[in-house]
Amino acid sequence: MTNVPANANELTIAQARDALRAGDLTAVDLTMACLTAIDAGDTLNAFVHKTPEIALDQARAADARLAAGGAPDLCGIPLGIKDLFCTRGVPSQAASNILRGFRPEYESTVTRRLFEAGAVMLGKLNMDEFAMGSSNETSCYGNAVNPWRIDDRLLTPGGSSGGSAAAVAADLCLGATGTDTGGSIRQPAAFAGITGIKPTYGRVSRWGIVAFASSLDQAGPMAKSVRDCAILLQAMAGHDPMDSTSADIPVPDFEAALTGDIRGKVIGIPREYRMDGMPAEIEALWHRGAEMLRDAGAILRDISLPHTKYALPAYYVIAPAEASSNLARYDGVRYGHRAKLAQGDGIIEMYEKTRAEGFGPEVQRRVMVGTYVLSAGFYDAYYNRARKVRALIKRDFETVFAEGVDAILTPATPSAAFGLGEMANADPVQMYLNDVFTVTVNLAGLPAIAVPAGLDGQGLPLGLQLIGRPWAEADLLNHAHVLERASGFVARPAKWW
Amino acid sequence: MSIDIDTARRVAKLARIRVDEADLPRLAGQLSGILTFMEQLNEVDVTGVEPMTSVTPMRLKRRADVVTDGNIQAQVLANAPDAREGFFAVPKVVE
Numbered sequence: 001m002t003n004v005p006a007n008a009n010e011l012t013i014a015q016a017r018d019a020l021r022a023g024d025l026t027a028v029d030l031t032m033a034c035l036t037a038i039d040a041g042d043t044l045n046a047f048v049h050k051t052p053e054i055a056l057d058q059a060r061a062a063d064a065r066l067a068a069g070g071a072p073d074l075c076g077i078p079l080g081i082k083d084l085f086c087t088r089g090v091p092s093q094a095a096s097n098i099l100r101g102f103r104p105e106y107e108s109t110v111t112r113r114l115f116e117a118g119a120v121m122l123g124k125l126n127m128d129e130f131a132m133g134s135s136n137e138t139s140c141y142g143n144a145v146n147p148w149r150i151d152d153r154l155l156t157p158g159g160s161s162g163g164s165a166a167a168v169a170a171d172l173c174l175g176a177t178g179t180d181t182g183g184s185i186r187q188p189a190a191f192a193g194i195t196g197i198k199p200t201y202g203r204v205s206r207w208g209i210v211a212f213a214s215s216l217d218q219a220g221p222m223a224k225s226v227r228d229c230a231i232l233l234q235a236m237a238g239h240d241p242m243d244s245t246s247a248d249i250p251v252p253d254f255e256a257a258l259t260g261d262i263r264g265k266v267i268g269i270p271r272e273y274r275m276d277g278m279p280a281e282i283e284a285l286w287h288r289g290a291e292m293l294r295d296a297g298a299i300l301r302d303i304s305l306p307h308t309k310y311a312l313p314a315y316y317v318i319a320p321a322e323a324s325s326n327l328a329r330y331d332g333v334r335y336g337h338r339a340k341l342a343q344g345d346g347i348i349e350m351y352e353k354t355r356a357e358g359f360g361p362e363v364q365r366r367v368m369v370g371t372y373v374l375s376a377g378f379y380d381a382y383y384n385r386a387r388k389v390r391a392l393i394k395r396d397f398e399t400v401f402a403e404g405v406d407a408i409l410t411p412a413t414p415s416a417a418f419g420l421g422e423m424a425n426a427d428p429v430q431m432y433l434n435d436v437f438t439v440t441v442n443l444a445g446l447p448a449i450a451v452p453a454g455l456d457g458q459g460l461p462l463g464l465q466l467i468g469r470p471w472a473e474a475d476l477l478n479h480a481h482v483l484e485r486a487s488g489f490v491a492r493p494a495k496w497w
Numbered sequence: 498m499s500i501d502i503d504t505a506r507r508v509a510k511l512a513r514i515r516v517d518e519a520d521l522p523r524l525a526g527q528l529s530g531i532l533t534f535m536e537q538l539n540e541v542d543v544t545g546v547e548p549m550t551s552v553t554p555m556r557l558k559r560r561a562d563v564v565t566d567g568n569i570q571a572q573v574l575a576n577a578p579d580a581r582e583g584f585f586a587v588p589k590v591v592e
Contacts, residue, residue: 101576105572105573200553201552202555244557245553245555307541310540313535313536317538332578333587334573334577334585335576335578336576338578345588347588348513349515351513352514352515355512356514364516365528367512367514368508368512369528371511371512372500372508372528382532382538384548385539385541385543386535386538387550388541388549391547391548392546394549394552428527432534443552444552445552470553
């Protein structure tokens with residue numbers, strides 16, 4: 001073999017697919033390159049359970065399938081899997097001590113689909129505990145670290161899919177799965193200079209993914225390019241009888257949609273996303289992104305989404321409410337951790353001690369907030385009111401789409417990556433503000449993608465977000481593809497780890 | 498809305514999470530901060546708006562009411578902290 005790249009782990013999925021099919025590369029060599037990079041990248045704390053034996057078995061099977069011809073796009077492509085996905089026989093802890101030792105007897109639909117398509121699992125990826133966090137600092141495994149660095153400080157890769165973002169940005173894997181309840185794919189993608197898409201609610205099955213807030217949770221891919229996201233989403237998406245909210249509608253060919261032609265498309269620029277105190281660099285990047293789309297033939301239109309400012313407070317009622325219900329199952333009976341009991345302790349003490357030991361502070365806080373807003377006397381004042389505001393937020397989007405808007409351009413995050421520990425003494429609400437541009441999309445169930453679009457003055461990546469119509473991921477990816485090409489973002493973090 | 502220590506203790510009890518007495522004031526303060534943040538929702542006119550139940554209007558799929566799996570007792574119990582004789586085991590519930 002003469003065309004084997006020196007560092008195959010640095011390839012995109014599309015490049016690796018073509019090299020594997022051409023016989024220039026074997027899945028085993030590609031997997032070995034990733035496993036070597038993972039071992040050399042322990043400082044990043046991205047992979048928290050490594051599965052080299054599974055990976056090499058899958059890679060050998062992929063090579064046989066490739067040799068036979070007609071192998072799917074993902075055949076032999078090494079991926080990292082967020083710890084939130086249940087993977088059969090492999091620790092799946094949602095980065096929580098309460099699930100220590102849990103080895104699922106079943107496979108999530110998303111990972112099953114990926115493995116059936118020939119993908120290789122390198123291991124499980126760090127994240128915020130139960131996906132509750134925006135900095136990967138609530139993980140029971142410790143912080144994941146952003147491969148981007150500008151001084152002595154270690155920076156957050158964002159959260160909750162922080163390990164996924166760090167692993168992809170550091171070339172430890174070719175792509176990764178993420179999940180997004182309030183921005184947990186898009187914010188880390190933006191912080192790490194990679195691409196991530198949250199699909200329309202119902203596009204990807206939630207079966208076998210540890211539930212946080214079931215009406216908001218949606219899994220999606222995180223990868224090095226828009227094309228790679230398209231390839232991954234193709235394999236992940238589709239109807240699943242095991243998830244009653246999974247949509248029984250056809251999945252289009254996402255990669256074929258990347259034509260680069262967006263002439264005549266209407267791009268909405270929502271005035272409510274121009275936040276007070278937003279860094280000028282982010283405002284400028286947003287403006288440049290809009291110009292790039294206009295230069296490609298799109299029509300810019302100023303739009304209003306009047307209830308935007310109420311999205312965060314509505315989210316921080318609804319998500320904890322659903323979480324308090326979903327997390328009631330962690331009681332020390334059926335799986336995971338059970339506290340050591342004292343003489344005479346009954347079942348209530350077992351629940352209370354188990355949950356106090358097993359859940360970290362942020363998860364405890366959210367479960368208690370959720371318990372409070374659902375409790376007698378407060379249900380209408382908080383939970384029902386939040387659900388009404390949610391309906392209004394969705395209506396805002398429906399109105400602009402009905403008026404002909406095809407996609408909406410916004411910043412992905414209100415800042416670049418910040419230092420690990422810098423928010424340690426902040427009010428919990430300060431951390432929640434990270435989701436200000438992303439959370440509306442979950443409340444409305446829409447697809448949205450974060451695309452790296454430039455570096456800030458310090459040299460850290462900044463992302464832009466495109467929001468699409470329901471089920472219009474194909475168009476959305478095409479818009480993102482145009483933005484990706486026009487911005488020409490090719491910066492990579494300099495290897496220091 | 499300010500959460501006092503008694504309310505924090507009650508919420509912790511409802512959530513089945515043991516919180517030490519000494520930690521209750523800090524918890525009450527944090528919960529109050531979060532609830533104050535939520536109070537913004539009171540500015541919104543929600544007259545005549547139905548609370549959203551499903552983000553995508555869809556009728557849940559139905560299927561025949563028949564058993565589709567089962568007979569996997571060992572798998573069900575495989576991750577239990579304490580399983581005996583085919584059951585989950587817990588501390589004595591009835592005195």
